[in-house]
Amino acid sequence: MDAVLVADDVRRTYGDTVALDGVSLSVGEGEVFGLIGPNGAGKTTLVRALTGTTDTEGEVRVLGESPTSVDSQRVGFLPQSFTPPERLTARELVAYYAGLYEEARDPDSVLADVGLGGTGDTWYENLSGGQQRRVCVATALVNDPDVLFLDEPTTGIDPAGRRALWGLIENLAESGTTVFLTSHSMDEVERLADRVGLLNAGELVAVGSPGELVAEHGGETRLVVRTSAGTDAVADAGFVVEADQETLTFHDVDPRDIGRAVDALEAAGVAYDSLTWKQPGLEEVYLRLTGEAFEGVRPTASPQAVAPDTGGAQ
Numbered sequence: 001m002d003a004v005l006v007a008d009d010v011r012r013t014y015g016d017t018v019a020l021d022g023v024s025l026s027v028g029e030g031e032v033f034g035l036i037g038p039n040g041a042g043k044t045t046l047v048r049a050l051t052g053t054t055d056t057e058g059e060v061r062v063l064g065e066s067p068t069s070v071d072s073q074r075v076g077f078l079p080q081s082f083t084p085p086e087r088l089t090a091r092e093l094v095a096y097y098a099g100l101y102e103e104a105r106d107p108d109s110v111l112a113d114v115g116l117g118g119t120g121d122t123w124y125e126n127l128s129g130g131q132q133r134r135v136c137v138a139t140a141l142v143n144d145p146d147v148l149f150l151d152e153p154t155t156g157i158d159p160a161g162r163r164a165l166w167g168l169i170e171n172l173a174e175s176g177t178t179v180f181l182t183s184h185s186m187d188e189v190e191r192l193a194d195r196v197g198l199l200n201a202g203e204l205v206a207v208g209s210p211g212e213l214v215a216e217h218g219g220e221t222r223l224v225v226r227t228s229a230g231t232d233a234v235a236d237a238g239f240v241v242e243a244d245q246e247t248l249t250f251h252d253v254d255p256r257d258i259g260r261a262v263d264a265l266e267a268a269g270v271a272y273d274s275l276t277w278k279q280p281g282l283e284e285v286y287l288r289l290t291g292e293a294f295e296g297v298r299p300t301a302s303p304q305a306v307a308p309d310t311g312g313a314q
């Protein structure tokens with residue numbers, strides 16, 4: 001796979017703030033690379049480094065060129081914050097961006113691609129926040145780029161619109177477009193990204209496919225039972241079980257062992273309100289590697305601490 005994007009030991013400081021602390025990565029043609037990390041981790045700064053919109057130390061290559069000399073026709077960029085010229089219709093705005101390129105797609109067809117086929121004549125300022133964001137996505141697609149940078153593309157877009165955009169991004173990647181995406185949505189990254197990079201305090205602390213990251217850092221499966229019963233009730237069931245006032249958590253429960261756990265609860269006469277089997281996902285990886293607390297997952301540093309599990313059911 002040819003490397004379309006390369007960052008080698010990229011550093012950026014703002015005064016005393018180290019935004020990027022020696023980031024190296026490589027993204028291949030047609031790959032979707034998802035960059036995740038907490039607020040202030042350096043994601044936007046890395047996107048800006050890769051798009052040549054901020055100066056950095058280290059080396060950056062886009063399609064084999066420096067980001068400031070690469071052919072802009074081949075690059076699409078949706079910044080995190082985007083304030084278009086006022087008093088333009090959606091079509092005029094996309095057409096304005098189309099005019100910046102030697103070759104561009106028909107604005108109406110790009111608007112249709114982002115689910116805004118009927119809104120070409122609407123003033124940008126009269127569109128909803130989610131519709132505005134979709135128009136902004138359209139401006140990044142109008143030159144039919146080979147490399148597409150999307151900094152939090154679906155922020156503010158409703159679930160149906162997000163899914164539509166995900167489908168569009170998948171189609172682009174299938175047709176060979178390389179996509180570099182930042183997001184705070186683990187669903188989005190888990191669905192779209194071939195590989196994920198987790199940036200924390202300016203450092204890339206993990207890179208891999210979602211499956212690899214979950215296998216390596218996600219932790220264990222668990223069965224969460226909402227009950228006030230203590231661990232004594234199921235002490236002989238053959239599971240590692242921890243309790244707090246509202247839940248019993250069975251750790252490391254294979255799906256085939258769920259029945260055995262339920263039988264143990266029944267045999268002990270434990271009354272419970274709900275029972276949820278949970279499989280780790282990218283969210284657990286993120287929370288573990290960034291050191292954020294996550295209810296229901298045992299922090300590796302302190303295996304005794306278990307809080308009530310309110311995470312999403314699988």
Ligand SMILES: Nc1ncnc2c1ncn2[C@@H]1O[C@H](COP(=O)(O)OP(=O)(O)OP(=O)(O)O)[C@@H](O)[C@H]1O
Binds near residue numbers: 014019038043046
């Ligand atoms: N132009 C700037 N001037 C000063 N500091 C900056 C500038 N841009 C970014 N920073 C700082 O660099 C660090 C990284 O910021 P960055 O915007 O890259 O983070 P991020 O991961 O994109 O955050 P978020 O998820 O909130 O968008 C932060 O501490 C931020 O305050």
